Amino acid sequence: MRHLGNIILFFVLQDLHCFRGSDDVRTCEKRQFSCINGRCIPRIWVCDGDKDCEDGSDELHCGERKCSGFVCKDGGCIAQGALCDGRTDCRDGSDELEEACGAFACRRDEFACRSRRCVSLSFRCDGSDDCGDGSDEADCKNCTAGSFRCVQSGSCLPAAYLCDGTPHCPGGTDELHQVCGLPPPTAPSCSSSEFRCGNGQCISHSWRCDHSQDCADGSDERECDQNECLENNGGCSHVCVDQPLGFVCDCPSGMRLVRDTQCEEINQCLDADVCSQLCVHVNGTFTCDCHAGYQKSPGTGECRATGEAALVVFSGSGGVRRIDTSGLEYRELAGDVGGPGPLAVHAANRTVYWGNSEQGAIYRMSLDHSHEPVLVLDGLGAPVGLAVDWIHGLLYWTDASAQSVNVAPLNGSERLVLISGLSKPTGVAVEPLLGLMFWADSGSSSRIERASMDGQDRMALVTSAIHGPVAISLDMARGLLYWADSVLRTISRVGLDGQHRKILVESNGYLDRPFGLAVFEGRVFWSDEDTRSLCSADKHNGSLFRVLLPNIGAAGGLAVAHSALQPDGYGVCGRAGELCQNRCVPRLFSRTKAPHFSCEPPAESTSVDRNSSGPEQAPVLPDTTSAGVLSLIVVLSVILIGLLLLWGRRECRPSRTLSLHGDILLKESQNPLVPIRRLETCPLKDTLIKVDIDSD
Numbered sequence: 001m002r003h004l005g006n007i008i009l010f011f012v013l014q015d016l017h018c019f020r021g022s023d024d025v026r027t028c029e030k031r032q033f034s035c036i037n038g039r040c041i042p043r044i045w046v047c048d049g050d051k052d053c054e055d056g057s058d059e060l061h062c063g064e065r066k067c068s069g070f071v072c073k074d075g076g077c078i079a080q081g082a083l084c085d086g087r088t089d090c091r092d093g094s095d096e097l098e099e100a101c102g103a104f105a106c107r108r109d110e111f112a113c114r115s116r117r118c119v120s121l122s123f124r125c126d127g128s129d130d131c132g133d134g135s136d137e138a139d140c141k142n143c144t145a146g147s148f149r150c151v152q153s154g155s156c157l158p159a160a161y162l163c164d165g166t167p168h169c170p171g172g173t174d175e176l177h178q179v180c181g182l183p184p185p186t187a188p189s190c191s192s193s194e195f196r197c198g199n200g201q202c203i204s205h206s207w208r209c210d211h212s213q214d215c216a217d218g219s220d221e222r223e224c225d226q227n228e229c230l231e232n233n234g235g236c237s238h239v240c241v242d243q244p245l246g247f248v249c250d251c252p253s254g255m256r257l258v259r260d261t262q263c264e265e266i267n268q269c270l271d272a273d274v275c276s277q278l279c280v281h282v283n284g285t286f287t288c289d290c291h292a293g294y295q296k297s298p299g300t301g302e303c304r305a306t307g308e309a310a311l312v313v314f315s316g317s318g319g320v321r322r323i324d325t326s327g328l329e330y331r332e333l334a335g336d337v338g339g340p341g342p343l344a345v346h347a348a349n350r351t352v353y354w355g356n357s358e359q360g361a362i363y364r365m366s367l368d369h370s371h372e373p374v375l376v377l378d379g380l381g382a383p384v385g386l387a388v389d390w391i392h393g394l395l396y397w398t399d400a401s402a403q404s405v406n407v408a409p410l411n412g413s414e415r416l417v418l419i420s421g422l423s424k425p426t427g428v429a430v431e432p433l434l435g436l437m438f439w440a441d442s443g444s445s446s447r448i449e450r451a452s453m454d455g456q457d458r459m460a461l462v463t464s465a466i467h468g469p470v471a472i473s474l475d476m477a478r479g480l481l482y483w484a485d486s487v488l489r490t491i492s493r494v495g496l497d498g499q500h501r502k503i504l505v506e507s508n509g510y511l512d513r514p515f516g517l518a519v520f521e522g523r524v525f526w527s528d529e530d531t532r533s534l535c536s537a538d539k540h541n542g543s544l545f546r547v548l549l550p551n552i553g554a555a556g557g558l559a560v561a562h563s564a565l566q567p568d569g570y571g572v573c574g575r576a577g578e579l580c581q582n583r584c585v586p587r588l589f590s591r592t593k594a595p596h597f598s599c600e601p602p603a604e605s606t607s608v609d610r611n612s613s614g615p616e617q618a619p620v621l622p623d624t625t626s627a628g629v630l631s632l633i634v635v636l637s638v639i640l641i642g643l644l645l646l647w648g649r650r651e652c653r654p655s656r657t658l659s660l661h662g663d664i665l666l667k668e669s670q671n672p673l674v675p676i677r678r679l680e681t682c683p684l685k686d687t688l689i690k691v692d693i694d695s696d
Contacts, residue, residue, distance in 0.1 A: 033058055111136055121173070125149060148174055163591075165415035166379050167402040175402075175417050180591075191460055195220055195235060202445075204464060205235025206260035209246050238263045259464055264499040273540035276303040276522050277477040291477050293564040294521075302522045303477070305564040310520055312548065313352055313367070314527055314534060315340050315556035320354055320365065322561075323534070325520070327548050334365050334373050340515065340556020342397070342427075344386035346410070347566045353395060354557070355383035362386070362397065362412070367561055376412040384426055385439065385471075386557070389453065390566040391432035392586045392597075398425035398439055405439050405455070407588060414589040418455030427472035427483070427517070435572040435597070436496065438481055440469035448472065448483060450496070454588060454595045461498040471517035471526070471558075475539065476565070482539075484514035484526055491517070491524060491542070505542035510535045516558025520565065527555035534558070573597050 028040035035041060035053030045052045047062040072090030110118040113131030123130040125140035143149045143156035150157055150169030161168045163180035173179065190202035197203060197215030207214045209224035228247045229240035236249035251263035258264055268286075269279035275288035276296075290296050290303035297304050309329075313322045317339055323330040333352065342355045350367040353376065360380040363373035381401025388395060393410050396418075405419035405428060423443020430437045430453060438450045438461070448462040448469055461481070462469075468487030475482060475493070482493045482504075489507035491514070494500065504524065505511060512530035519525070524539040525548070534549040573584035580599035588595040 148179075150174065165406070165408075165417055165589075167381065167399075167404070167417070172402050172404065172417075172420060175420065191463070194463070202463070204260065205232075206249075208235075235261045236263075237261060258499075258501065262499075267500055270495075270500045270502075276301065291567075293567060294477075300522075304521060305562050307563055310560055310562040311367070312518070312525055312534065312558065312560055313343055313345060314516060314552065314558045315343055315354055316527075316532075317553035320352065321552075322367070323549055325523075325536075325548075325560075330549070331370075333367070333370055334363075340554050342384055342386040343516070343557035343559040344388045344395070345559045345561040346388045346390055347561055347563045348390060350561075352559070352561075353386055353388060355386050355397060357382040357384060357400070360401075362395070364410075376410075377408060377415065380406075385428035387428045387430045387437070388566075389430050389432045391569070392453075392584065394430075394453075394586060394588075396428050396430055396437060398422075398428045400425060405437070407453075416588050416595060418588075418595065419451065419458070426470045429472050429474045429481070431474055431476060431496070433476070433567070433569050433572070434496070438472055438474070440472050440483060442468045442470060442486075448481070448494075452597075453586075454597055456596075459498075461496075462494055462501070470514060473517045473519045473524075475519045482517060482519050482524060484511075484517045486513050486515075489514075491526065491537075493539075504539065505537050505545075508542075508545060510545070510547065513555075515555045518558050518560040520560040520562065525558060525560065527552070527558045529555045573599050 028034040032040040032042060033046045033053075035055060036057040037053065037055045039053055041052045041058060046058045050059075052058050072094045111121050111124050111131075112118060114133050114135040117131055119130045119136055124136050127137070130136050139155075140149075147159055148157045148162045148169075149155070150173055155169075157168055157174055162174050165175070167173075167175045190196045194202040195205045195208045195215075198217045198219035199215065201215055201217075203214045203220060208220045209228065211221070214220050224246075227242045228234045229236070229242045234240035234242075234247045234249065236247075238252060238255070239250040241248050241250055249257060249261045249263075251257050255263040255265055268281040269275060272281075272286060274286050277291055277294065278289040280287040280289075288296070288301055293307070294303040294305055296302070310325045311322045312325060313320065313333070315321075319332055320334045320343070321330070321332050334354070339356070339358065341357055344353045345351070345367065346353070352365050352367050353362060354365065354373065355362045360378065360382060361375060362377040362380065362383055364376050365371060365373045376395070380397075381399045383397045384400045385398035386395070387397070388410070394407055395410050395412075396405065396407050398405050402417070403420065403422045403425060404417045405422070405425060406415060406417050408415040418437075419439070422439075422441050423445065424441060426440045426442050428437065428439045432453065435453055436450055437453050438448065440446075440448050445463075446466045446469060447460050448466070449458060449460050451458040462483070466483075466485060466488075468485050469483045470486045472481060472483045474480070479496050480493045480500075481496060482491060484491050489511050490503050491505040491511065492501065492503045494502075510528055510531050510533055511526070513528060514526045515529050516527040517524070519539055522539055523536045523544075525534070525536045527534050532550070532552055532555055533547050534552055534555075535545065535547050537543065537545045570579055570584070573580050582600050582602045584597055585600045586597050587593070588597075
């Protein structure tokens with residue numbers, strides 16, 4: 001019996017041991033994989049070809065396919081060089097998670113070895129083992145003459161796809177300016193309010209020497225025993241005051257300090273937000289007015305657009321639909337088009353442009369009729385933002401896969417990458433009358449930037465207190481840019497120069513995951529993915545909140561269609577900001593010259609159909625200034641002589657006028673508000689007689 005008891009005790013202890021082992025399995029962190037025997041290993045070691053679990057369970061169920069790169073959590077396989085490169089290649093985004101990246105992240109111009117070493121992209125497939133584990137020479141193909149080798153993947157690309165405006169290689173190496181022989185794009189530089197770290201990173205100047213390492217290389221906490229105001233004025237825009245520990249920025253009278261370092265003029269109109277559009281502030285009094293195409297409401301003073309009814313166009317899981325701003329007239333434009341995506345409207349053509357991120361395509365459809373969408377562009381990565389330049393007939397879009405801002409004619413005949421190397425681009429907007437384009441980047445260093453419409457003169461507008469800008473929209477009437485932040489769950493605005501920033505709408509239960517954004521008249525409109533609703537609020541302060549349409553399905557892009565939002569005019573041309581006498585022509589798609597806009601000489605002017613899908617220009621005025629002035633002088637001279645003769649005859653007749661205060665008269669044939677003096681003689685007749693006598 002004693003032996004039997006020992007045997008039972010032995011098995012009980014074994015069961016307890018196994019039970020504890022199962023507990024150990026459950027104690028593995030999320031970034032770890034639990035082996036069958038209970039050991040915890042990094043999840044990125046799973047299905048990498050090496051048995052890291054003693055029992056080999058990390059290499060089980062990997063399928064017949066052996067992944068030579070990184071295995072996504074959902075079982076997908078991507079190239080090792082695509083790991084932690086700032087773009088999401090796994091469908092579930094596991095290649096960019098902290099558990100996969102940790103402190104490991106190679107630069108965009110480097111190749112990520114399996115050995116965790118970073119080597120130059122030029123070492124890829126050069127016949128030499130620079131990684132030490134051979135991964136930089138893996139999967140390399142001998143590309144034939146006339147083809148191009150993609151650096152990251154080692155695959156061969158047909159020469160016809162090289163420099164065609166659409167990235168085909170991972171990382172877009174087939175569209176690099178070095179490969180295509182184009183001048184290098186303007187790199188983002190740190191603003192005057194930012195400190196440039198030793199590794200090129202830009203941080204707020206106020207973070208320098210604050211006993212907290214903000215630069216990855218720690219350069220912001222070096223040489224802190226000096227007068228920071230002596231270097232770049234401490235990053236202060238105006239006054240820098242040195243202190244025993246650090247420094248502070250100050251502003252002169254009439255200005256205020258924003259973001260710790262910048263002074264901006266106090267704008268009473270924007271601070272008060274009492275005017276819908278134009279505003280004049282004099283001695284505490286505000287005078288409001290409206291732009292052409294709008295009328296001021298007698299009751300509220302708000303500027304209301306004249307003409308056709310405004311329509312809110314939006315995409316979702318149910319297709320592309322439209323509804324008027326009152327929420328009454330609601331109809332479908334296109335049904336089975338794939339799902340939510342970015343939208344842009346061409347008001348003059350009554351056309352909607354819609355991007356399908358899954359298909360990598362952009363379609364065109366009628367705003368008034370339900371027809372099959374027309375394919376405009378395909379072979380794209382993942383378009384996530386769209387904007388129409390109605391002056392020059394161009395379509396701008398952001399591509400999440402290619403990490404770029406792009407442009408094409410409205411008919412899609414050509415395409416060009418304007419801005420590359422972004423982290424996670426989202427929304428895009430254009431103001432062709434000012435010659436500016438804007439885009440948002442919601443990557444690790446979220447920001448909103450602007451540039452001229454040819455991609456030059458790049459500058460940052462918003463870099464601080466912004467975490468997930470997913471959509472942007474312009475209020476052209478006030479010169480403001482609005483953006484929705486899906487992380488902060490806010491809608492904010494800023495001037496086109498980066499000043500006068502203000503939060504308008506904060507999370508109210510219907511702003512949890514915004515996707516689309518638009519501004520029209522006195523309201524801001526947005527779509528929300530969580531509540532699946534279409535909402536609006538006052539554009540000044542977020543009041544008067546309203547759910548325009550609930551249950552719209554998976555929320556997508558959003559645009560407002562009205563001609564007042566796209567007024568005709570002559571936009572500034574190119575970086576010089578000049579106004580063309582004739583017309584401004586986009587010269588963006590030349591293979592030999594850098595993209596630019598230029599004024600077309602009068603001799604080259606041709607008529608342009610503004611309703612065509614090709615490049616559209618402002619109306620051309622004939623150059624007849626000299627002839628017109630001369631003709632006008634002749635006509636006015638004849639009219640003046642005739643009036644003088646008629647006046648002279650009447651003055652010699654008995655007057656039939658009413659006398660006021662003696663010789664001040666209001667003649668019947670004259671403006672009653674303009675008094676004239678009575679003349680008792682006929683000076684004109686005398687003069688004419690004198691001229692006749694002299695001529696004889």
